[in-house]
Amino acid sequence: MINSLMISKTGMQAQQTKLDVISNNLANVSTTGYKRATALFEDLMYQNLRQVGANTSEQASLPTGLQLGLGVRTVATSRTFTQGVPQQSDNALDMAINGNGFFQVEMPDGTTGYTRDGSFKADAQGRLVTNSGYPLTAGITVPAQAQSVTISGDGVVTVKLPGNATPQQIGNIELANFINPAGLEPLGQNLYAESLASGNPTNGAPNSTGMGTLMQGYLEGSNVNVVQELVEMITTQRAYEMNSKAIQTSDQMLQRLSQI
Incomplete structure (x- = not known):
């Protein structure tokens, strides 16, 4: 019963971290060149109470085992470098x-x-x-007397100077x-x-x-999709609530056990 409390706690922490990442994405929805981040999770170690494949007799072995997971953790935040508009x-x-x-x-x-x-x-x-x-x-330094600056698609920077009809290249x-x-x-x-x-x-x-x-x-522009982030926020909120509900249920079962 105590395991369920700790497992749900890790779940709540993971969802809180995910919400932090979503909040940062939404905060930077208007930030030039910002790239959306995503929280990545992995399960924690397992209690191996019954080894899969263990021998039960000389001619028989277990087809399945008994492993109890101990929760989840945030392992990374990954950025998506898709093109912004x-x-x-x-x-x-x-x-x-x-x-x-x-x-x-x-x-x-x-x-x-x-x-x-x-x-x-x-x-x-x-x-x-x-x-x-x-x-x-x-x-690259733009001359003070430059009348206009032109940057080509391949990175050549030219300026137009007074009294000179031919643009002058100042760098790449x-x-x-x-x-x-x-x-x-x-x-x-x-x-x-x-x-x-x-x-x-x-x-x-x-x-x-x-x-x-x-x-x-x-x-x-930023590649953050506001609708996608709002959907992720709702999903995160529901997952957080389910983990908190599991803690409440475990607490109620412990109370009932103490009353026996």
């Missing part, structure tokens, strides 16, 4: 990746961060930086891709870091093999 913006420096790949930005400690958020701005030096001020590793944007993007470590601020699970990055120009194309003047 591109949304048009009014900023010529905004970019969306249509396909695979990540923008590469330079972190304050000198490491490289990876992001799907293409909402870039020009800082005081004209460098293309994220909303947090981290510059692109390509080191390079993307990075991973064998296992779900293994990237989320850092917050729409950034990810390379990990052992993600593998080493493969760099390449946009629109090259395995890389998506750039869309100037667009931002990639």
